[in-house]
Amino acid sequence: MKKCLKTIGLACLLYSSSIGLLWAQQMMFADSSRLGRPFSKDPHVVKFEGRYLMYFSIPPVPGKSGGWGIGVAESEDLINWEKVSEIVPKEDYEKNGFCAPGALVKDGKVHLFYQTYGNGAKDALCHAYSEDGIHFTRNTTNPIFAPEPSNWSNGRAIDAEVYPFKGNYFLYFATRDPKGTIQMQGVAKAPGNTNFNREDWELAKDASILKPELDWEGKCVEGASIMERDGKLYMFYAGSYNNAPQQIGVAVSKDGVNWKRVFDNPFLANGATGTWNSSESGHPHIFEDKDNGKTYLFYQGNNDNGHTWWLSNVEVKWRKGKPLIVKQEKY
Numbered sequence: 001m002k003k004c005l006k007t008i009g010l011a012c013l014l015y016s017s018s019i020g021l022l023w024a025q026q027m028m029f030a031d032s033s034r035l036g037r038p039f040s041k042d043p044h045v046v047k048f049e050g051r052y053l054m055y056f057s058i059p060p061v062p063g064k065s066g067g068w069g070i071g072v073a074e075s076e077d078l079i080n081w082e083k084v085s086e087i088v089p090k091e092d093y094e095k096n097g098f099c100a101p102g103a104l105v106k107d108g109k110v111h112l113f114y115q116t117y118g119n120g121a122k123d124a125l126c127h128a129y130s131e132d133g134i135h136f137t138r139n140t141t142n143p144i145f146a147p148e149p150s151n152w153s154n155g156r157a158i159d160a161e162v163y164p165f166k167g168n169y170f171l172y173f174a175t176r177d178p179k180g181t182i183q184m185q186g187v188a189k190a191p192g193n194t195n196f197n198r199e200d201w202e203l204a205k206d207a208s209i210l211k212p213e214l215d216w217e218g219k220c221v222e223g224a225s226i227m228e229r230d231g232k233l234y235m236f237y238a239g240s241y242n243n244a245p246q247q248i249g250v251a252v253s254k255d256g257v258n259w260k261r262v263f264d265n266p267f268l269a270n271g272a273t274g275t276w277n278s279s280e281s282g283h284p285h286i287f288e289d290k291d292n293g294k295t296y297l298f299y300q301g302n303n304d305n306g307h308t309w310w311l312s313n314v315e316v317k318w319r320k321g322k323p324l325i326v327k328q329e330k331y
Contacts, residue, residue, distance in 0.1 A: 028276070029054075029081040030310045031071055034061050038308045040071065042100045042159075042223070043298040045078070045287045048110055048133045052078055054298075055112065056311060057099035058086065067097020068117050072134055078289075078296060078313065085134045087112075093143060098126065100223075100283075102161045111196065112136055113160035113171075116143060121180065125160045125173060127196045141198035145188055147175055152207055153186065154178050159283075163226040163256075165233060167192045170256045171201060172235070174222035175208075183220040184211035185237065187257060204257050210237065216266055218244050223283040227295070229318065235259060236267070236284040236297060243305045245270035246282030248297070250323060262322055268299060268314070276310060277301030286316070297325070 030038030042057040051074050058071040072085040089095055096118030103112050110133045116123050124143035128136035149155035153175040161172040171188040187209050190200035212221050218240035225236045235251045247266035251259040268284070271277040285298040295316040302309050315326035 025079055027079045027081070027313045028310055029073065029312070030308065031056075031058060031073075031083050033083070034059055038310055040311050041300050041309050042283050043300065043311045044101050044103050044225075044285045045296075045298055046103045046105050046110060046133075047289065047291070048105055051076060053103075053110070053133045054081060054311075055087075055101035055103055057101070060097060066095070068099040069097065070099060070101050070112075070114060087128075087136060091138055091142065093124075093126070100159050102159075102225075104162055104164075110136075111162070113162050113196075115158040115160060117158075121149075121154045121156045121176070122146075123156050123158055125157045125171070139196060139198075144196060144198045145171060145173070145201045147173075147186060147188075147203060149178070150206070152177065154180050156180075157186075159223045161224050161226055162196070163228075163233070164192065165228060165256045168256075169194055169196070170204065170226070172224040172226060174224070181219060182211065183222050183241070184208040185221055185224050185235075185259075189256075209257060210235070210251055210259050212239065214239070214249075214261075214264060216240060216247060217249070220244075220246075221249075225285045227286045227288050230321065232321075234262070234286070234323065236286045238282045238284060239266065242282060243279045243302070245278075245280040248281055248284045248299060252321075267323065268297065268325065271301070271303070274303075276303050277312075278303040279305050287313075295323070 030040045040056045045054045054073045058069050070087040073081040073083045075081045101114045110130045112128045124146035126142040127139040127144045130136045146157040147153045157173040159174040168189045187204045188201045189204040194200040220241045223238035233253045240246050248268040250262040250267045253259045268281045270280045279302045281301050283300045287296045296313045298313045316323045
């Protein structure tokens, strides 16, 4: 884990110089291999074959074709991470790049859902699977989903999140209005015995299920991450575009389709001036570690309007059907 520890050490040094203190056991991870500076986005974590795997977006290599890609890191403790692989374009539909991974473990395989990138309103969602969590086979029906252009959507689909609930798999995605200015959430569904092929997916609701309405959400609700608790689904979502600042909210649903906000204010706000995430706390992933019963909220942040990007997490506890953030100890 030497490389990982170097990354963590750098993160702590930057954090200390910014605000004069360190947080005990705070995850701070960023890969710098492509740009020469820390830059990792869109975290998603699964536990597979005894270790944690984190999939995240990595930027284009300057001067080279291929666009965005997906990095893979592993950890034993959710704090210290080491990058172990990259998933790079193989198919023609990926040639402009892909990113924003979502993953789940099913039937002994990691199933990865991701978006094509660089195609404007034609960006769509894809699926791949892996027996080791590192090397992936593409679904031959890719792209597996994008909504038809309509009076509420321009047909784009990004930020995939697939979650099983009440006998179906729900596919949450972000799309834009016909003018391409407002980003909002939609949902499709497939039967519980699906292999995630294109023909299995249909809109669960031919309309947005959550769109920006609160001042802090600006013109964007995206990056939905889902978990089930006490028979309900909770959606952790990103409000507002990157560095606006983007912040994280929470909504709840009894059926996976109709959603109500749990809070009117951000659940996880951007940091104060001078802190590592003063530009934003965004693109959430809620991860339930079923081995120890704990819940963690992964997210991205930076303090320089996106020149760098770091990934971190906070522990989340639950009280009376509402999540709350566990404060970390100082040292």
